[in-house]
Amino acid sequence: MSVQSVHQFAEKVALVSDGEGEIGRAVALQLALQGCYVIVGFSNANEQTKSTLAELQNLGTLAHVVETDCSTAAGARRLVAEAENIYGRLDLLVNTLKFRSDSTFDEMSESVWTKTLDANLKATFFVSQAAVKLMSARPKAKIVNVVYDCAGAEKDLAFALAQAGIISLTKNLAAQLEPKFRVNAVQLSEEKSKAIENLDRELFRPPSGIAFDDVARAVLFLLSSEAVGLNGQVLKIE
Template sequence: MDLELKGKKALVTGGTRGVGRGIVLALARAGVDVITCYRQEGDYVDSLERELKEIGGEHHVLRADIAEPAEIAGLLQRVRELYGRLDLLVNNAGAISHIPYADLPFEEWQRVLATNVTGAHLVIQHALPLLDDGSSVVSIGSKAVEAGIPLRAHYTATKAALVGLNRSLAKEFGAQNIRFNVLALGVVETENFHNMPEEQRTLMTERYSAKTALGRLGKPDEVAGAVLWLASDLSRYVTGATIGVDGGIS
């Protein structure tokens, strides 16, 4: 099915690994020109650049730390210079850690908040002049907001904040026909998942698959499918929503 996305311009933060990488590649294959960013150099950056070159299009993989306000401003300035507009913005860059709440250092609270909430807020603010009638903003959230997960209180709080931000922005910019939505993810198989020791990976697969209606974990390209839909005119009456991409997890 042709979603008529060819020639559209997108920014996906944190797109060299995991869910973000799946989104970047799916958009590129649909004919979207994509800019993404990374925090650290590495093989994932190099391999993504090669894959995007093979797909074809006007793609750019840039270095920017979404926890740093000055780097966000610089990233969006480059987007302005390279594209001049944005049809799609995906706030995917995120930070997570697993720490008992009683032992959570303030510095770690600040680190996760800076990336997951303040970073997303600043990316959106700087992107506003580039967004126009019909633009779509998608933030990657988590099913943890509904479920609550021990050792991740700080992470869950940031994802809950994204839901509130999203809902308010949908109301504020609805008259301009700019849409804001959140995708609440379940457990998705990414590189970090596959890098776990086999015993731990097997245990997690069995535990979380049993909790889902579909009886399995998700794939990055399945999250990308929801992003493609939200980027297209098929979802033009969808805004302010939090959409579960979680296999029916409970």
Template sequence: MTQPLKDHTALVTGASRNIGRAIAVELARMGAHVAVHVGRDTDAAAETMAEIEAGGGSATVLQGDLSDETTAKRVVAEAAAARGRLDIIVNNAAIRPEAAFEDLTFADWRRVMGVNLDAVFLVCQAAVPHLAQSPNGAIVSLGGLTGHSGAGDRAHVITSKAAIVGLTKAMAHDLSPRGITVNCVAPGLIDTARVAQGGTAPKHHDSRTNLVGRRGTTQEVADAVAFLCSPKARYITGETLQLNGGAYLA
């Protein structure tokens, strides 16, 4: 098995389950040491690390609220210290509560912006000095289909995901002289364990269709992210990859 990310270190935020876990496991399979970040559920993060190690990879679990500047800097520093370098940032951590626009409080708005957007800015800014030392410095952030199409009861979530696209383009301009690529992956309907874990499916899922007639898998998202993190994607920056089974054409 070839390992194009051998000796690399990747920080994956929100990597305790679902898409984040799949990304962490795939990057480890490609040879990277993975810093598995979790906001609160360290038991779930330990499960991600165990899956990585069972496949012969290596990982570190890091915990903290990345919307806090001091914590974000600490997590990035600890990720870099694990193997003496930091090559890849995957911004996956996000929350997606639903509420009618007129019922949103400013506290609700700020909480979503903090986790979904502010944390991306803080982590990436702290990581730049490390990524600039890598021959394969890469940032990939997770957007979402509704950040482009819209949906009901998600004004705060949709705004944060749309902003990720703008931030991706801005960082691509600013960081290309440092040799860092910056891209976004925007998944559509993905088959995750959210409902099985006690959550509820978003209302807009009932009305979504696509050309392939099924939901995507977490592995398909992980494969797309891993490609953009790999040396094969060094000529790609500032882009948003739509991963939605042809939803725009349905």
């Protein structure tokens, strides 16, 4: 990333919708390293929340965490409202929301089906909806959605359908919101996703955890001026 694109992140307000997973955490840390003021959502505040906040603040930037349930419209609005209350603006949104089960097609219950769609597709939609209203006042607003390629996966059809829905949402928002917004996605292959999920957190901590940083760097690229010609695109990480 060029010096110019690094400097462009300084004092930008960035919202990472879910910091509970390692990818969301890595993205938040990379944004903080580039000088962003970072707000990170958590569905359940715990020791991990405190650890992530401490790491962000130790990087010398302003950082806050918000406990909320983004699978509801009210919870998503609360997350964005905190950004407005604290900073009065929002420049960048990265949706890293993820919930999946191990249910097969014939085993999946209605409750797991609903929870999976709510926690992935519905949450991404409502966070984006709330954020766009605040981001509209900012020049060069950008949204990046982190998605997973689950085509052919043996389990969790609901998760695969939710990911396809997020890709469709990405492309439609890109068309509807241009030229004021750029909306793109980073897509992990199923193999890459499983490898990241199986890494030991204590052994692979960003920035040394290359798997996490691969995703974070791809996200930062799409948020940077170097990706100015990209809108409605899906950047795949194999």
